[in-house]
Amino acid sequence: MLTKENCEIEKKLEQIAQDIAVPEDKYKDAEKRYEALGEWLAEGNSELKEYNPKIYPQGSFALGSAIKPQEGCEYDVDLICLFQKGLNTSNISQKELKRLVGDRIKAHGTYSKLLDPKEGSRRCWTLKYNDESKFHLDILPAIPDEWTHFSEEKYRAGAMNQAIFITDKKHREYENITKDWLKSNPQGYINWFYSQMHDKMMKNQKSLLAASESVKEFPSYKRGTTLQKAIQLLKYHRDINFGHDEDKPISIIITTLATKAYNGEDNLFDALKNICANMQNYIEISANNVYRVENPVNSKENFADKWQENPRKREIFFKWLNSLNQLFKELLKENADISQTLDNAYGRKIVPKKSVVLSDTVKPWSL
Amino acid sequence: MRYYNIKGEFKALQKEYPCLELKYGDDFYVIEGFIGFSTVISDKKIEDEYKIKLHIPKNYPKNMISAYEAGGRISPAPDNHRNSDGTLCTGLPVEVARILAPNYRLIDYVEKILIGYLAQYSYFEKFKHWPFGEAAHGTEGIVEYYKERYNLPDTKSVLDFLKMLQSCIQNRQKGYKRCRCGCGKLYKNCKRQRKILKYGQKSYDYLSDIKAIEDWLKSAATPSYPSC
Structure with missing residues (x-):
C-alpha cells in the first residue's frame, strides 16, 4: 500500500514512465506496417503463399515494454516471419529459407529500397524506414520446431507448440539440409510473460479482497500495466547510466528477472522497490560458479551464458542493480528531494516551471 | 521590412526560459530546448514540461513561427491538433495576430501562443477534452x-x-x-x-x-x- 510520503515518489515515477513509454499510436503504426508486409509475403502472386507465412512481433513491442529510443536512434521492432506449413528441416536449408524471404522483399519496389543491408544481417532482414516514424523492422525467417526441448514443469500449455527454428549466417550448418538449426520460442516467452503478469495480479487482488468471494476478472491488458512500466523504467535507467557500455545488462535478462520477482503490486513504487530488492534471488548459481538466468520456456537456454566467457558483464549487471537499490535508499530518506534524486538517476534536465497566467487563450486550429 | 531584433528578443526569452538555445539556419532561426510551466485552467493546476523546437522565418512576423513538439509526446492525430508535418495547431492566424500585435515579441509568442497550446494539450491528456473547445479545421x-x-x-x-x-x-x-x-x-x-x-x-x-x-x-x- 502507498503511504503518504511514497505518493510523491509514485507520482514522479509515473511521470517518467509516461515520458519514456512508446505511445499507443506508435504501436498501431508499427502494426499497420508489419501487417502490410505480411500481406505482401503471403498474398497475391507471392511464391511464398503455399507455405502460409505469418508475421508476428516479438521482443519489447510484443511484450508492451518498449521505450522511446535515445536521441538520434530508431524504434527497433523485432518480427518473426514463420512459414507455417510445407517447410521443415528435411526439405530446406537455413540459407535457402533466408533467400526466399529476401527475394520476396526485394520484389517489392518500396521494400527493396528500405532493405539495409541489402544482403541481410546475421539472422534477419532489416527494413529501415526513412520517414518520421524512425522504424527499423527486423524480420527473422523461421520454420516450426518439431524437436522442442523443454522442461515439463516450467512451461504452460501451448509453449511447446510455438517453438521455432531460425536462421543464422554463422551457424555451422547454415548451407546444409540438416536437423541442426538454431532454436527459439519467442511466442512461448510472450505467453509466459502475460500469464505470469496476469496470475500475479489476480493473486494480489485475491489477497487484498480475502473476504470477498468474487474476484473481478482482469481485462486482457496489452500495455500500460504496472509490470510493463516497471520494466520500462529499469531499461531506461540502464540506458541512461550504462547505455554506451557494450557489457550493459541485456533486456531479456532484465525482463525475465523482473517478471519473476514481480509480486502483483498495483503501484509502481512498490513494484520497482520489490523487484530491485529481489531480482537477484532468481539468478541460479551452480556448484561450479556458473550463473544462470534460465529461459522460462526452454530450460536448456541460459540468457546469462555470456557472463561465463566475459565476467565483466556479470559485474556490470550487479553494479547496475546495486545503483538501483541505492536509489531507493536515497528516496526513502527523510527530507529527500524526490524530484531531484529521480531526475539525476534518470539523467533528466531539471526544467524550471515558470508560473504563467493564461488570460486570452487561442483555440487549437489547423489548416 | 521592419528589422526584427532576434538576438535581443531571444535574450529576453532565455531569461525566463533558461533551457532554450538559439541557432541560425539558412531560411529560419531555430529555437530548441525545454519549456516548463505552471498554470491554472478551469480551476485545475496544470504543471508540465515539453521539449520543443521553433522555426522562426527570417521575415517574421510577416510569416508566422512553426512550432514542433520534439519529445515524441504529441503524436499526429486529429484529436491532438498536431499536423502530419509535425507542426502544432497553435490557432487561427488572425487570432494569433490579435494577441501578438503590434510588437510580436518572442516571449509573448512563447507564453501566450505556445504555452497556451501546450497547457491545453496537457489538460486534454488528463481530462480527455480540450478546455476551451476546438476550432473546426x-x-x-x-x-x-x-x-x-x-x-x-x-x-x-x-x-x-x-x-x-x-x-x-x-x-x-x-x-x-x-x-x-x-x-x-x-x-x-x-x-x-x-x-x-x-x-x-x-x-x-x-x-x-x-x-x-x-x-x-x-x-x-x-x-x-x-x-x-
Missing part, C-alpha cells in the same frame, strides 16, 4: 471565427465584410489621396473608413483568409459528378 474554422467575432449570419456576409476591411486597409496605405465615399476628406481622415478599420486587426493581411473562403465557396458550389 481548415476554412470552416476561419469562417466560424469571423461569424462569431462580428456577429455575421453566414459565409457570404463574412466574405463581404472581410473584403470591405481589406479595402479600407489598402486605402489607408494610399496615404494622402481623396476618399471615394463622397465625404470629401483624405482616406486617413474619413470617419467611415476609420470606423471600419477599428473592427479589423491592425496590419493583418486579410487576403489569404479571403482567398481561402472564396475557394471554399467555389468547391462547395461545384457539383460532384458520379464516376462512370
Whole structure:
C-alpha cells in the first residue's frame, strides 16, 4: 500500500514512465506496417503463399515494454516471419529459407529500397524506414520446431507448440539440409510473460479482497500495466547510466528477472522497490560458479551464458542493480528531494516551471 | 521590412526560459530546448514540461513561427491538433495576430501562443477534452471565427465584410489621396473608413483568409459528378 510520503515518489515515477513509454499510436503504426508486409509475403502472386507465412512481433513491442529510443536512434521492432506449413528441416536449408524471404522483399519496389543491408544481417532482414516514424523492422525467417526441448514443469500449455527454428549466417550448418538449426520460442516467452503478469495480479487482488468471494476478472491488458512500466523504467535507467557500455545488462535478462520477482503490486513504487530488492534471488548459481538466468520456456537456454566467457558483464549487471537499490535508499530518506534524486538517476534536465497566467487563450486550429 | 531584433528578443526569452538555445539556419532561426510551466485552467493546476523546437522565418512576423513538439509526446492525430508535418495547431492566424500585435515579441509568442497550446494539450491528456473547445479545421474554422467575432449570419456576409476591411486597409496605405465615399476628406481622415478599420486587426493581411473562403465557396458550389 502507498503511504503518504511514497505518493510523491509514485507520482514522479509515473511521470517518467509516461515520458519514456512508446505511445499507443506508435504501436498501431508499427502494426499497420508489419501487417502490410505480411500481406505482401503471403498474398497475391507471392511464391511464398503455399507455405502460409505469418508475421508476428516479438521482443519489447510484443511484450508492451518498449521505450522511446535515445536521441538520434530508431524504434527497433523485432518480427518473426514463420512459414507455417510445407517447410521443415528435411526439405530446406537455413540459407535457402533466408533467400526466399529476401527475394520476396526485394520484389517489392518500396521494400527493396528500405532493405539495409541489402544482403541481410546475421539472422534477419532489416527494413529501415526513412520517414518520421524512425522504424527499423527486423524480420527473422523461421520454420516450426518439431524437436522442442523443454522442461515439463516450467512451461504452460501451448509453449511447446510455438517453438521455432531460425536462421543464422554463422551457424555451422547454415548451407546444409540438416536437423541442426538454431532454436527459439519467442511466442512461448510472450505467453509466459502475460500469464505470469496476469496470475500475479489476480493473486494480489485475491489477497487484498480475502473476504470477498468474487474476484473481478482482469481485462486482457496489452500495455500500460504496472509490470510493463516497471520494466520500462529499469531499461531506461540502464540506458541512461550504462547505455554506451557494450557489457550493459541485456533486456531479456532484465525482463525475465523482473517478471519473476514481480509480486502483483498495483503501484509502481512498490513494484520497482520489490523487484530491485529481489531480482537477484532468481539468478541460479551452480556448484561450479556458473550463473544462470534460465529461459522460462526452454530450460536448456541460459540468457546469462555470456557472463561465463566475459565476467565483466556479470559485474556490470550487479553494479547496475546495486545503483538501483541505492536509489531507493536515497528516496526513502527523510527530507529527500524526490524530484531531484529521480531526475539525476534518470539523467533528466531539471526544467524550471515558470508560473504563467493564461488570460486570452487561442483555440487549437489547423489548416 | 521592419528589422526584427532576434538576438535581443531571444535574450529576453532565455531569461525566463533558461533551457532554450538559439541557432541560425539558412531560411529560419531555430529555437530548441525545454519549456516548463505552471498554470491554472478551469480551476485545475496544470504543471508540465515539453521539449520543443521553433522555426522562426527570417521575415517574421510577416510569416508566422512553426512550432514542433520534439519529445515524441504529441503524436499526429486529429484529436491532438498536431499536423502530419509535425507542426502544432497553435490557432487561427488572425487570432494569433490579435494577441501578438503590434510588437510580436518572442516571449509573448512563447507564453501566450505556445504555452497556451501546450497547457491545453496537457489538460486534454488528463481530462480527455480540450478546455476551451476546438476550432473546426481548415476554412470552416476561419469562417466560424469571423461569424462569431462580428456577429455575421453566414459565409457570404463574412466574405463581404472581410473584403470591405481589406479595402479600407489598402486605402489607408494610399496615404494622402481623396476618399471615394463622397465625404470629401483624405482616406486617413474619413470617419467611415476609420470606423471600419477599428473592427479589423491592425496590419493583418486579410487576403489569404479571403482567398481561402472564396475557394471554399467555389468547391462547395461545384457539383460532384458520379464516376462512370
